[in-house]
Amino acid sequence: MAAHAGAPASAAHGRLDAAERRRRVRRSALLFAVIAAAFYFGFIAMMLVRAAR
Amino acid sequence: MAEHSAHAAAHDDHDHKPHGWRRWVYATNHKDIGTMYLVFACTMFFIGGGAAMLIRLELFKPGLQFFDPQFFNSLTTMHALIMIFGAIMPGWTGLANWMIPMQVGAPDMALPRLNNFSFWILPFAFTLLISSFFVPGGAPAGGWTMYPPLVLQTGASFPMLIFAVHLMGASSILGAINVVVTIMNMRAPGMTLLRMPLFVWTWLITAYLLIAVMPVLAGAVTMLLTDHFFGTTFFTAAGGGDPVMFQHIFWFFGHPEVYILILPAFGIVSEIIPTFSRKPLFGYETMVYAVASIAFLSFIVWAHHMFTVGMPLAAQLFFMLSTMLIAVPTGVKVFNWTATMWRGSLSFEPPMLFALAFLFLFTIGGFSGLMLAMVPADYQYQDTYFVVAHFHYVLVPGAIFAMMAGVYYWLPKWTGKMYDLRLGTWHFWLSTIFVNVLFFPQHFLGLAGMPRRIPDYAVQFTDWNMVSSIGAFGFGFSQLLFPYIIIKCIRAGQPIGNRAWEGAHGLEWELPSPPPYHSWTTPPSDAVIARGAAH
Numbered sequence: 323m324a325a326h327a328g329a330p331a332s333a334a335h336g337r338l339d340a341a342e343r344r345r346r347v348r349r350s351a352l353l354f355a356v357i358a359a360a361f362y363f364g365f366i367a368m369m370l371v372r373a374a375r
Numbered sequence: 376m377a378e379h380s381a382h383a384a385a386h387d388d389h390d391h392k393p394h395g396w397r398r399w400v401y402a403t404n405h406k407d408i409g410t411m412y413l414v415f416a417c418t419m420f421f422i423g424g425g426a427a428m429l430i431r432l433e434l435f436k437p438g439l440q441f442f443d444p445q446f447f448n449s450l451t452t453m454h455a456l457i458m459i460f461g462a463i464m465p466g467w468t469g470l471a472n473w474m475i476p477m478q479v480g481a482p483d484m485a486l487p488r489l490n491n492f493s494f495w496i497l498p499f500a501f502t503l504l505i506s507s508f509f510v511p512g513g514a515p516a517g518g519w520t521m522y523p524p525l526v527l528q529t530g531a532s533f534p535m536l537i538f539a540v541h542l543m544g545a546s547s548i549l550g551a552i553n554v555v556v557t558i559m560n561m562r563a564p565g566m567t568l569l570r571m572p573l574f575v576w577t578w579l580i581t582a583y584l585l586i587a588v589m590p591v592l593a594g595a596v597t598m599l600l601t602d603h604f605f606g607t608t609f610f611t612a613a614g615g616g617d618p619v620m621f622q623h624i625f626w627f628f629g630h631p632e633v634y635i636l637i638l639p640a641f642g643i644v645s646e647i648i649p650t651f652s653r654k655p656l657f658g659y660e661t662m663v664y665a666v667a668s669i670a671f672l673s674f675i676v677w678a679h680h681m682f683t684v685g686m687p688l689a690a691q692l693f694f695m696l697s698t699m700l701i702a703v704p705t706g707v708k709v710f711n712w713t714a715t716m717w718r719g720s721l722s723f724e725p726p727m728l729f730a731l732a733f734l735f736l737f738t739i740g741g742f743s744g745l746m747l748a749m750v751p752a753d754y755q756y757q758d759t760y761f762v763v764a765h766f767h768y769v770l771v772p773g774a775i776f777a778m779m780a781g782v783y784y785w786l787p788k789w790t791g792k793m794y795d796l797r798l799g800t801w802h803f804w805l806s807t808i809f810v811n812v813l814f815f816p817q818h819f820l821g822l823a824g825m826p827r828r829i830p831d832y833a834v835q836f837t838d839w840n841m842v843s844s845i846g847a848f849g850f851g852f853s854q855l856l857f858p859y860i861i862i863k864c865i866r867a868g869q870p871i872g873n874r875a876w877e878g879a880h881g882l883e884w885e886l887p888s889p890p891p892y893h894s895w896t897t898p899p900s901d902a903v904i905a906r907g908a909a910h
Contacts, residue, residue, distance in 0.1 A: 347485045347560050354552045354586050362590035362597075365624060369598060369609050373616070 392892045400495075403487035404892060405472045406789075408494050412469030413782070415497060417858060419461030420775075422505070424851050426454035431813075431847035434840050437832050447830035448516035449508065455519035459636065460543040461501050463770065466778050467639040468493075468550045471578050474785065475554065477883040477890060478572045480563025480899045485556040493549040500542035507532035507539075518828065520625055521596065523610040523618050527603050537600045544589045551585035554578055563882075563898035569660065570908040572881050574781075576663050577642030580670045584631045584638075587674075592628040595621060619684050626677035634673045636770060638666060640737075640777030641708060644730045646881070647784050648712050651727035652719030653878040658711040665704035665711075672701045682750050683757045691750045698748035705741055709734065724876070725799030729780035732772055732807045740768030743818065758828075761821025767814045776806070779857065786861065787875035791889035792868025798860050805853035812846030882907045 392398065402408050430450050433442050442450070472490065476483055484490050507514040512530020515521075521536070529536065558571070558579045571579075598609040599621070608614025610621045641662075649656045656662065678686060678694040686694075712734055721727070743765040747753050756762060779802075787793050816839035821827075825836045832840065874884045885903050886894050899907075 343560060347556050350559055351486060351489075351552050351556050354555055358548050358552070358586050358590045360590075361587060362594045365591050365594035366598060369620070369624075372620075373609065 402491055402494075403483070405476050405484045405487070405490065406890070406892065408484075408487075408490050409469045409472030409474075410789075411494055412465045412472055415494070416462050416466035416469055419457050419465070419501065421854070423454050423457035423462055424854065426450045426457065428847055428851045430454060431844040433830050434832070435844040436841070437834050437837055439831055442830060444830045445513060445516055448518075448828065449514040451828055452515050452518055453505070453508075456504060456515075456540075457501070458770075459519065459632070460540075460547075461497070463636050463774050463778070464543075464547060465497060467578070467581070467636075468547075470574075470639065470643070470778070470781050470785075471550075471554055473789065474883060475557060475575055475578060476561070477886060477894055478575050478881055479558060479561065479566050480882050480895045480904065481557060481561035482893055482896050484553050485561050486553045489549055490553050493546045493553065496542050496546040496549075500539045500546065503535050503542070504539035507535040510535070520622075520629070521599065522625070523599060523602065523621050524612075526599065527611070533603055534600070537596050540596050541593055544593045547585050548589045551582035551589075554582040555586070558582075563895065563904060565899075565901040565904045566882075569663070570904060572642070572908075573645035573656065573659070573662055573666075574639065574642035577638045577645075577666055580666050581635050581638045584635050584670055584673065588628040588631045588635075591624060592632075595624045595628065619681075622681045622684060623678065626680045627674075629680060630677045631670070631673040633766075633769070634670060636774050637737075638670065640733065640774050641666060643777045643781040643784070644712060644733055645708075647726045647730040647780055648715050648734075650784070650876050650878045650880070651722050651724060651730075652716045653721075654715055654719040656711070657714035657717075658707070661707055662711055665707040668704040669701060672697060672704070676701065679748055679753070682753045695748055695750050699745060702741070702745055709738060720878075724783075724796060725803055726780045726784035726876075728800065728803040728807075729776045729783065732803070733776045733780065736768055736772030736776070736807075736810070740765055740770075740773055743768065756821060758826055759821035760817040760825045760827055763827050764814050764817035764821060767817070771814065772807070772810050776810075779806075782857075782861070784876070785883070786864060787868075787871050788883055788886075788888050788890065790865050790868060791870060791887075792864050793871045793875065794860050794864035794868055798856060798863075802853065802856040802860060805856070806850060809846050809849035809853060813843055813850050814846070816840075816843045816846075880907055 392404075393401065398407060399411060402411065429442070430447070433440055433447055433450075472484065475481075505514075510531040512532060515526070515529050515532050515536045517526035517529060521540075526533070526536075558575060562571070598607070601607040602609050602611055602616070608616040610616045610618045612618060645656055645662055676694055676698045678690060679698045682691060682694070723731075743761070747756055747762065747765055783794070783799055820836055820839050820843070823836065825832055825840075871888055873886065873888055875888060882895075882899055882904065883890070885899060885907060
């Protein structure tokens, strides 16, 4: 079974099934995106709060 | 039935490789994207290097020779931006793309389409940035640190700079998310965290740093943008803002950025030294903890870049001592690399030569960093060529040499061919001699008081500037050997087996050379993983 570009989906990878892995990949990618966004907006918000004082 | 099975087997071996321009524009394969990152980084290295040689050309003699001061300042600013964001960071991402899936036994990166997007942002970002040379007012000239209020005086290129920095940041964050998600979710069964190669470990920690600090830079430049165009005064004193606050935010990003540039180098050197010493890495786990400690400390040392703006004594002491503390885990690493070589069966092929040069010359950069960490001494060294010498020792024979070591180490794996080792050795010696001729005299210039970022200087600095410029031309031209060796290898190298280097361990060496377009579609067995994890 050859994996195709864009679909690194060999079900044997890890001891998880492919659907569960896809869910974990999606969840962890979103988590890190939220962390990055929090740093971006957090620093701007911090400056706004500082300016308002 | 048997015929069908045979056909299926043949079909399985087929690479399903797209052809023509579509292979690259629509690329989702980690090896193709890695190659594109590396080619891009190499191109930027030569463009940024060209700017550096123009800088050294102007500084060959005192007085204004070729450029007006504004253009000179644009050259220094663009040289830094191109080298940091265009050459070193994409270079590491290219190596990560190529190697991480192969080293953890994964078939590809976890998010291949995001991977494509991360790469293709970069050519647009740098076209935008470099084209700013041709707009009224010229390219940004306020330094790569973009300190207000100076940067707010930039002409038409200001929004181009800000947008380009946002794009580079977005590319880095997306790439970092991909790396973390791949390492956390795509490892083969049996590839536990403490079996991972050091290159994967250092990249995992680098990716966490990127996710934390690149948005901070993006936030800072967004506020610059609103200060410039929308009447806010985040950093404008006249409106109640604080320009020094920009420096705090910038260096909260900027110091971890230094480790983003150097941690993958630690990983590569930790792969190469055991291979060419024919010994396991000394203190694998302590190396992991040392890298993690360095990454943590990098968040609490930022103000050592700005001691002279004035800060309470307690803050000066805190930032001085926390900075000095970084020498402890760094010392652990240098000790472990040295101990790995101790009584090893050493051989000196180009990857090992570059790794050894890294070990000596990066340590020189580390020592001058310790000197700069001392507050009273820093008051003298601040904004002199001593600082320029320090960070160039960290980044050129540090990051760049390690990257070259990595390319020379894995090139036979990527191409299935061995390059010209004699030419590689020539490349090493020319680079090492000229890099010292280029940067070592800058310590003397700095200690004698020559300020940085100036196109003209007092006559007493002439001799060492001439020596430094000669070193720059020698170093710059000797780098032409690098693409020549790679192209010659691709076209006419001698075919090699799976394990290009006798002492090499790791999953990548279990694959054929060159590896199939889709590797590890069936995960490696525990036995193969155990054989690879030789530490």
